[in-house]
Amino acid sequence: MADVFDRLVGQTRAADLLRQYVRHPVHAYLVVGPDGSNLRDTAIAMAAALQCPEHGCGRCEVCRLVLSGADTDVTIVERAGLSWRVDELREAERLSRRRPLGDGYQIVILEDVQLTVTGTAPSAPALLKTLEEPPPRTVFVLTADETPPELDTIVSRCLEIRLNALTDDDVAAIVMADGVDEPAARAAAAAANGDIRRARILARDDALVRRAAQWRAVPERFDGSPAGATRIVEEIVRALDEAVAPLVALQQDEATRRSAEARELGLRAGSRRDLEAAFKREQRRFRTDELRFGVRVLTEVYRRRLHDALEDEVGARSTDRVRAAMDAIGALGEANRRLSTPLDENLLLYDLMLSLSSM
Template sequence: QHPVHAYLFLGPAGSGKRRAARAFAAALLCRNDQCGTCRDCVLTMSGEHPDVSEVERVGAAISAEQASEIVRSASFAPVESNKKVLILDEFHLLNASAAARLLKTIEEPPAGTVFCVLADQLVPDLITIASRCVRVPFHSVPDRLIADALIAAGIGEEVALEAARAAAGDLDRARLLATDSGLVARREAFASVTHRVNGSGTRVVEIIEELLALIESASEPLKARQANELAELEIRVAQTGERGAGRKALEERHKRELRRYRTDELRAGLSTVASTYRDRLVQGLEGRRGAEDAAAVDRIIEAIAHLERNPNETLLLQALLLSLPPI
């Protein structure tokens, strides 16, 4: 009933920060004692409420220009409610100039404005903003809990366990993977990379084409869900006569979701590749081969980190795979 001006939801990707932020915003805006079913609750949980702004980075990082737009958005009065909520996503990718531009607004926002800052980790450029927020910690969801949730939703136990392991603590991702018939094939394809690379550019091109085709196919369940969301939006528009940028905003969110899904797939796949080298290191190999395997793991970890910057996938994979030693 008496929220503070700013919260920092801090925890790994897939730990439920975005869903929790929407639920918190819905509770603030609901006029029926947090009912979960009224118009305010439904629109907030679907990301379409006019008094809830969800901000995601446009480029490789949250820029000063984007920060200025956030400040401007915060200055507007609520449209339908007595409060306004700004959900700022991926703020572990905030640059220093953007942080400086946002600090005063987050520290002293307009009356009725509440910030929910979401970040995977507390990076140096976020520390000062974090000191002005109430920190709410989030943690990865254990595989067993994810599997149990999938089983309760009617997914077979074997499929649920496989999806949970591949989801890296992300329940939403696990729900998609549980309906993905190509999950096992993708995991096997990435696991085979270390046995197929041989320093040949032609071989690397073949491997990359195969991996990216599998990832493209993997996005079909997400695209089907997004098509349903668009259809539901059209029904609501027809029933309520709502106008505005609802469809455009939803389409933009869908693009971001697809990009994030591809990034998650590449991250999971490259982690599988790294595990094959780690397994051999565990066997106690020393000398040149052990050093090569350790260096390969370091290069894969570096490539995974670069995924946050939306690189050209083909070029990233080409540079990486050409550098990997065969097993």
């Protein structure tokens, strides 16, 4: 019989475990999986299965409410910055203390909890306190893309579920299930690095191939001068602006569908301002992912150069080429690391171009 866990493509093993776990709920679950491995879908499916009298049939009113984001007893706590702040976790604690309005649980979903141990003021102690002695009808569903040792005390309070990284085939299959044709789905999956939502957006984006080509051409087109660096940075930033457009279209579609669903179920739609703020955050994350994609494409170019230089006969010239390619790969690695910190796109790209020009 189909249920809410069937929609978790590529996660058969985790889905089987979850079906058992939700029949005997505990206070806190931690779903761990690489970025984009449908962590959010898993958390929402779990919430539906916990609320549903049939453990997540996917068809009843209760399941539909949770899956459409309209169950007021299920909250995804939002984060404003790059790491979790203490006041945001206090808000999560306040929510967790509410009595559920329905017959099920008060479910609090907190994503990316690995971000409670990063930043200048780690907020993990506040999260730990929140997880201590929750009311009997409260369930926390946490997600994380990794569990560093600093997270151990939090992990020890949760029942942990591990998701697989999705293969490009899994991601392509998910995108094709939305009605996208196979070539577009495959191209999007290849550029999405296992991230389903990104693949869905890229599948709507005709310019994806052109953007990849633009990154690939940087070493040939860049003349090494500061003016040349500025020109290339401007081009890349313009392409980023274009790349976000399909996401904005998707967000608008989703907002329209959600408010129609809420109307159908006789509920008030959520605050427009909260929604806009969440959209903006997602757009910022998307730009960063897009930059990561570009850095990966460019790294591939220098890897090939390195490979070719190593294949060639040994000589002073080929040694220079090996060193240049390795330095470029190092500079790209550094740029990739900076993408995980608060960043100024223009500055990061300009620095990257200048370090490539000195090679």
